[in-house]
Amino acid sequence: MSARDEILARIRAGLRGANAPPAVGSPAVGAPDGLDSPAERVAAFSRNLTAAGGHLRVVRGAEQAAIALGELVAQAGARTIALSDSPLVGRLSAQLDGPELIDATDRAGLLEADLGASGVQHAIAETGTLVLETRSERNRLVSLLPPRHVAVLHADDILATLGDALAAVDPGGTGAASRAVTFISGPSRTADIELVLVVGVHGPRELSVILIDPRHEPPTP
Amino acid sequence: MSTLRPEDFRSNASEALRDDVLRGALRKATDLFGSQRGAAVAQMPAWEALRERASAIKAEALATLDVQLERFEERARANGIEVRWARDAAEASEQVAAIAARLGRPTIVKGKSMTTEEIRLNEHLEREGHQPVETDLGEWIVQLAGETPSHIIAPAIHKTKGQIGELFAERLGIPRTEDERELTRAARNALRESFATAELGVTGANFAVAETGSILLIENEGNIRLATSMPRVLVSIVGIEKVIPRLADLQVFLRLLPRSGTGQRLTSYQSLLSGPRAGPDDDGPEEMIVILLDNGRSTLLGDDELRESLACIRCGACLNSCPVYREIGGHAYGSVYAGPIGSVITPGLQGLEKTSDLPFASSLCGACRDVCPVKIDLPRLLSRLRAEAVEGVGASPGLGAPPPRRLERAAFALWSWLAADSGRWRLAIGAARLAQRVGLDSLAPPARAWRTGRELRPLAARSFRDLWRTNGEDRQ
Numbered sequence A: 001m002s003a004r005d006e007i008l009a010r011i012r013a014g015l016r017g018a019n020a021p022p023a024v025g026s027p028a029v030g031a032p033d034g035l036d037s038p039a040e041r042v043a044a045f046s047r048n049l050t051a052a053g054g055h056l057r058v059v060r061g062a063e064q065a066a067i068a069l070g071e072l073v074a075q076a077g078a079r080t081i082a083l084s085d086s087p088l089v090g091r092l093s094a095q096l097d098g099p100e101l102i103d104a105t106d107r108a109g110l111l112e113a114d115l116g117a118s119g120v121q122h123a124i125a126e127t128g129t130l131v132l133e134t135r136s137e138r139n140r141l142v143s144l145l146p147p148r149h150v151a152v153l154h155a156d157d158i159l160a161t162l163g164d165a166l167a168a169v170d171p172g173g174t175g176a177a178s179r180a181v182t183f184i185s186g187p188s189r190t191a192d193i194e195l196v197l198v199v200g201v202h203g204p205r206e207l208s209v210i211l212i213d214p215r216h217e218p219p220t221p
Numbered sequence B: 001m002s003t004l005r006p007e008d009f010r011s012n013a014s015e016a017l018r019d020d021v022l023r024g025a026l027r028k029a030t031d032l033f034g035s036q037r038g039a040a041v042a043q044m045p046a047w048e049a050l051r052e053r054a055s056a057i058k059a060e061a062l063a064t065l066d067v068q069l070e071r072f073e074e075r076a077r078a079n080g081i082e083v084r085w086a087r088d089a090a091e092a093s094e095q096v097a098a099i100a101a102r103l104g105r106p107t108i109v110k111g112k113s114m115t116t117e118e119i120r121l122n123e124h125l126e127r128e129g130h131q132p133v134e135t136d137l138g139e140w141i142v143q144l145a146g147e148t149p150s151h152i153i154a155p156a157i158h159k160t161k162g163q164i165g166e167l168f169a170e171r172l173g174i175p176r177t178e179d180e181r182e183l184t185r186a187a188r189n190a191l192r193e194s195f196a197t198a199e200l201g202v203t204g205a206n207f208a209v210a211e212t213g214s215i216l217l218i219e220n221e222g223n224i225r226l227a228t229s230m231p232r233v234l235v236s237i238v239g240i241e242k243v244i245p246r247l248a249d250l251q252v253f254l255r256l257l258p259r260s261g262t263g264q265r266l267t268s269y270q271s272l273l274s275g276p277r278a279g280p281d282d283d284g285p286e287e288m289i290v291i292l293l294d295n296g297r298s299t300l301l302g303d304d305e306l307r308e309s310l311a312c313i314r315c316g317a318c319l320n321s322c323p324v325y326r327e328i329g330g331h332a333y334g335s336v337y338a339g340p341i342g343s344v345i346t347p348g349l350q351g352l353e354k355t356s357d358l359p360f361a362s363s364l365c366g367a368c369r370d371v372c373p374v375k376i377d378l379p380r381l382l383s384r385l386r387a388e389a390v391e392g393v394g395a396s397p398g399l400g401a402p403p404p405r406r407l408e409r410a411a412f413a414l415w416s417w418l419a420a421d422s423g424r425w426r427l428a429i430g431a432a433r434l435a436q437r438v439g440l441d442s443l444a445p446p447a448r449a450w451r452t453g454r455e456l457r458p459l460a461a462r463s464f465r466d467l468w469r470t471n472g473e474d475r476q
């Protein structure tokens, strides 16, 4: 008998007489309320992203987003920048003046890059999380190898809860999700040496989100 | 590698109790994780409802495990994942070794995985001439030192930064330092070289989703993301109990697991992986293999009581809350799975023959049951295994039985005989009072051994019954 058939046979024999009713009710237990309006979602996302150690820049449109990206690059003193192949990231980075741009398929370049820039497909207000799908762009290593990750997010893509995000990555649960969906909440971290928190072990030590929100009212000076 | 065995539990535990550095570190870690968990739970009003729900989902998944696994296999294959099955540790390890051999002795990068520890994958790969590299910082430190993890979440908690600084200076040739940041940076740089050249990534998984044929991996460091994204081939070894029915169920576990483990709302990263690169998903490994591992789990499943232990999501909360674990740490258990849950599943997977001391490593205080996010009734399972250890029967059919504990059995037989009759009981208490006055320490060796380290409360000069009778008469 193959290992497969033998294991399945053992399971069936072991389960004879066992029964558990299907877990009924909604799995959305513990989901937060009050995230119905876009403004509430933006506010909760901002709060939770910051609590998780991420930085946020809110802008009203693509033009300002490009400026924000330029500022983040300058602040970091980044000389080489890895880019996902998202059209938005391409557009924003076109105006960058100075740094060397590296393609998401260039392994050696990615390992040396000072900063990686990617888009974001969904975000989660409940947890301040970014959700990156591989179907939309090559984002796995751009968001991971360089010590800084800048992610560009549209306010409309902020969903309320974890459950909403799971439903969005695979509508109907049909196995249609991207081959890799990465949930990111803050920078890479460890406390493996004497429980002292160190930020930036294998992944980025800095996570910055440029949030494009046309409804955003800049504080009046 | 220093390999401790569960049959040496007593001497391992005594040794751990004499190690002040270890006990200090354990106290710090378990206190920290425990208090962070408490704070996170306090902020989640629906905590009890979440636990109920998680427990129900796991019960459903386990009661229909064959169907869930077949569905997982079908969906995963449809997305280009190669699904294999392994009856035991040897079969799983051989499959990984064969893949490594096909790739021509590649660099192998590993993500932290209890399952690969359980099957001693590294030892097997090394015997076959491969060099697997652990990439989780704590696991890597432990691997460099030739040791084994001592805590499920903080594997190197038993080592001080001074020891780690020395280890790194010796093995990496860097200047000696005790700065956590510098040590972490040194590890990042060293492991980057492994990641850059790795052809094979090996991981476990926290969950497998039947509905979509996906696996989910949870972490904070980013090494699992690297190990699953950079190498050309990815192999994930997944215990058959890890499967859950629906993708939507994940939100329940994502709300429970990080809060229970480290008190985080969510860990830094979760990777939901559903197949190798293909078509528009032009990123990640070219080949993805999932090995579904039994290794004793189907036997546990066949036991109506112990089945419950397969619901464990390996959060570590029961370890942190356990007054025994908090003193002796993970090594003493002589098994990858330590603490209350380890004392149930190690005998469950290996039989009680060599593990019969483990169910006794508990005060049955119930703290583990109270914190468990999937509501496993650990004290009940421990009591059941204790009874079997005393009777000398095997925990599961086909697994070896320990020798019966005749003395204990006799002592309890005597107890129940005395307690079943009020005359006999009064006589026994009277005798005990006398013995106490004479000094119990002068008793025979087994009683003396039991007395070591325990304070006996002196029996009152007059029993409650006696007082009641007299005072009751006074009042009338």
Ligand code: SF4
Pocket: B260, B311, B312, B313, B314, B315, B316, B317, B318, B319, B341, B368, B371, B372, B373, B374, B375, B376
């Ligand atoms: S038994 Fe419960 S508390 Fe212990 S590790 Fe498993 S899930 Fe966590």
